[in-house]
Amino acid sequence: MRRTPLKGLLAGAAVLAVLTACSTEDPDTDAADDTTASEEEGGGSEEWFVQADYDEQMAQMDATFSGPEDQPWLQYIDGPTTDTAEFKTNKPMKVCFANASISNPWRQTGWITMNQQLEVLQKNGVISDMETRDAGDDDNQQIADIDYFISEGNCDAFVISPNSTAAMTPAVERACETGKPVVVFDRGVQTDCPTTFIHPIGGYAWGIATANFLVDNLEEGDKVVALRILPGVDVLETRWAAAEKIFDEAGIEAVDHFTEANPETIKSIITDELTKGEVAGVWMDAGDGAVAAIEAFEDAGMDYPVMTGEDEMSFLRKWEETGLTGLAPVYSNFQWRTPLLALEMIAKGEPVPTEWVLPQTPIAEDERAAYLEANDGMPDGHYAKFGGEDLPGYPQVWQERQMP
Amino acid sequence: MSTRTGGRLHGLTSTGIVGLVLLGAVILGTVLTAIEGRNFFSTGNLRDILTAMSILGFIAIGQTLVVLGGSLDLSVPFVASLTGVVSGGIMAGDTGNVLPGVLAGLGVAAAVGLVNGFVVSVLKVHGFIASLGTGLMISGYLATNYQGNHGSAPSSFRMIGISFIGPLPVSTLIMLGCAAGAVLLLRRTRLGHHLYAVGGDAEVARLSGIRTTIPLLAAHVLCSVLAGCAGLLLLARLSVGNPNVGSQGQYDLMSIAAVVLGGTLLAGGKGNVTGTIAGVAIFAVMDNVMAVMQVDPFLRNVVRGVVIVAAVAVYARREIDRRPARFERPGVLDSALEEAR
């Protein structure tokens, strides 16, 4: 008891220490911040910038896609195929789907589309039933889900949307060992055992398209605020890795913040950045929350920035309303249809691309009106390139966000 | 440890009631699983349940110790993640590095526990705030230094996560071994007895000559080490150290819920590890059955919430019923036990 005043003093000094720590911390962390991928301390941590992948995706952006013109979800870049003759069957398949989660609007939209596609294939007698286990964004849970399917699911085919890449690899390999077709989509795994791995071009292509757009519309030395959802997710990290490289080379000053897509955080960050000085551009690694960023400019009475969002309806609508200079990059939501259609091909014994690269084309200003019209009445969290216009539930199912 | 009931509820201990709830959950689960055309007791299904129990189990055992001591630990998910990346980084896929990796990981976890325990028992900061604070600190460290997966577990170490003895996962057996250890600690050692005393009433414990800081400090260190064990198990299952894996499993709040579901008083001083394990099992069965039934993922949380409150209300009601009759004031439920004085 008698020593408490002293401890109080110590505590007070500690508060002060924290305050000063904030400022001394600055140069250090700032430097670390500027070099996203170069991880001194992490040692073997995953490096997010891989030049070869960057170059590959850059080439794929201009590649020719084969497949039906009006069905981008069936288009692919020519390359090695997997022979699926051994899987040929006339019997409807029982499909087991290990889903990472439906915890964000992008995944929810895709999930609705997938279920509509399922209905069609059930009617056609390709699929008898799809059993889904949702891992709720938890790697460990998804491993358990896959193992459960292997032992209890009576599955004729596996569809897996991995929650993360490396962690899911052993479980996917176990699924492959069953000798049943395995379709992986969205995030990949570090094994080539799946029958097909379906994904849009990828994160680098997103980063390249968006960063080039900003560079083209800004001057050297301009400041761009980069709003990122969260660290450590490969499909998001590669977007920023590519963009940051391009900003660096073009002499654009880019500051990145993690926002968890929370519009309140986004608006506060932009407001603070505007107080510090002029912000010429806004870059996002995913478009939800884009409206909050734009409104921050409105509320501060500033001119609209040059901005890249996503093909989410809220951004497209706000973009049109404000007339700002923008681009809506796309991480093709229609890919949620492809896994089931791939299973249809597999059941017929048709070869499928081993790595099925789907087109990923941003929506530019001149295409915006068409997409807005096509998606009229859709909720804000809907994605314009969802690719479900020819499915039976269109448009009510998406308008009402009906999930099974 | 066994909490004596005062006559009313058929002389059941609270652990007995938890056991009954678990039995009910298993019976209901069997029926519902059968309706789906599956067998609840098939090897694959039991493995699913028991594996799910192992990770939450480790954390909940530790949480029980801390809660018994009248504190809380919200930093467990971050300790689990930290242990995973630290150990995974040191192992780097090499079997020869397993031991140093494990020791370093658990050492880091113990250090965090020491900090928690110090802040709680010496600086007198409420466990909620102390562990929320350390959890945040670790979370920031992880996000800054590990942007993505880190390190890798050699295949020998991964065996822990995928080996079974019959339907029993090895990981669950290890967890149950830790639970047995915790039971012994609480029943047979002075430290255990003192922990109950401190959690029951720190002031009375102090006046009866117990050094109140030691049991609480020890409980926090053990809790962090057990969270570290969960982190190691996650590392074995994932094969890489994932800096977010702890938060993905929501182990902080779910472990506290499991502890309370297991009949331990959140205020401390009363409860036991057996009940906690039953609480963890109830969650595992519930999640398993809902997954088999393909219940909407959003709706599952509604069910979880309702079950937690309903189950805990059963014990809490019992607390009230247990009062000697002369202290009852029918209709005024809030007249709590303190009136007995």
Place this chain on the structure above:
Amino acid sequence: MSSPVSTDVAQRVRTLPAHARSPLGRFLAAATTPGGAVFVLAFALLVATVIANPNFGDPGVLIRFLGRTAPIAIAAIGQYYVIVAGEFDLSMGAVIAAQVVIAGNYIGDDTGRNVTGLLLMLALGAGIGLLNGVLTTLLRVPSFIVTLAMMLALLGLVRYLSGGAADAPPNDDFRQIGRGVVEDVPIVEVIPYPLIVLVVLAAAAVWLMRRPFGRTLLAVGDNPAAARTSGARVWWVTTRAFVLSSLAATVSGILLVGYAGVHPTVGEGYEFAAITAVVLGGVVLGGGRGWVLSAVAGAFALELLFTLLTVLEVASTWRDTVQGLIIIVAVAFAARAWTVGRRPSTTAAPPDSPGRTSGPSSTTEPTEGPTTGGI
């Protein structure tokens, strides 16, 4: 810069601000308690921010900053009622999320529904608070568990019913509550509506805490047994605290849907942010002590801290670490200072009740009666 003041605080802390007699005495006492020190902390952070970037010293910028902090400050006021009664409310974030979805899906474009929507949201908020309170007090389930379960259930239900997210933000008229400003004000240029709402609610809170309700609430948090003996209806007082907390979360939700729009993440983490703000304000977990305006200051300190980090361009991943450090330090400091303030016997955990040696640790659960022992 705050260090001399802090020493001062530790030595001169005496008693609860609300118990001091003259207004001046009350003010002085307040400034030297942990509840007063948070104002010093907030001020120091403000000065640091302005030094780091003088633009933040502009009155127009400051007033907008105050406006955007209103939702978290209001949530902190709500959480204050619950914490001071010795309970927790972990369901705040979920309540905000639910209200945001209702604002989006029920009100939407239809300005005619603004008033009914507002009333519906407030009624729902009160209903949730009532349920939290009744489950805690009458069913004797610890509030930590009740509100945790409420959080899970409410978030799950809202997402289940809405398909994950609201369809669209409510109309601009409705959003004005959280986004609009009073224009053409001298010096500060504008006054954001949320700030006005905050000032009104804070004033109401100060008034309420001086009413019999507030005094009983503090008494219940400090020592439920004593409060009961002196004739307080403990369950009803505590339940009302939960209702006030949920109503505060509802108001936060109304402001946030205006400020930020609709998104499933709106309100996420508000429960912990509000608790952090409250304890930064020197309010003691376990109940019985603390000043409501200190909780508001705690919210400002927290937001200022984040702004300072942004201004200093500290990588945003370090945010959590700094926040964690500062709440531990602040609360450790407050625990010391309060201990000095209360004379005998309290070396134990904060919620000890003075004067009654076998007093219960004042969380929800009744301590064991004569029939029980730990082992």
